[in-house]
Amino acid sequence: MPTIKRGRRFSTFLHLFLYSFLLLLILTIFHHFPSISFKSIIIKPLLSIIPHNFHHSSVLRFEP
Numbered sequence: 075m076p077t078i079k080r081g082r083r084f085s086t087f088l089h090l091f092l093y094s095f096l097l098l099l100i101l102t103i104f105h106h107f108p109s110i111s112f113k114s115i116i117i118k119p120l121l122s123i124i125p126h127n128f129h130h131s132s133v134l135r136f137e138p
Contacts, residue, residue, distance in 0.1 A: 100120070
């Protein structure tokens with residue numbers, strides 16, 4: 075096993091990978107279950123979770 079430097083670059087890649095995987099999973103769910111109530115159940119928690127995680131991230135900042 076090669077040693078991985080757990081620095082800022084690796085954590086950023088990990089966050090982007092998890093976020094893209096989560097987005098792909100949500101799009102797949104929306105494609106199979108196009109109900110409005112099902113979307114609102116998933117979207118409402120994500121809108122409160124995702125900005126909270128990005129606010130504490132040292133690399134990704136969407137603040138103006």
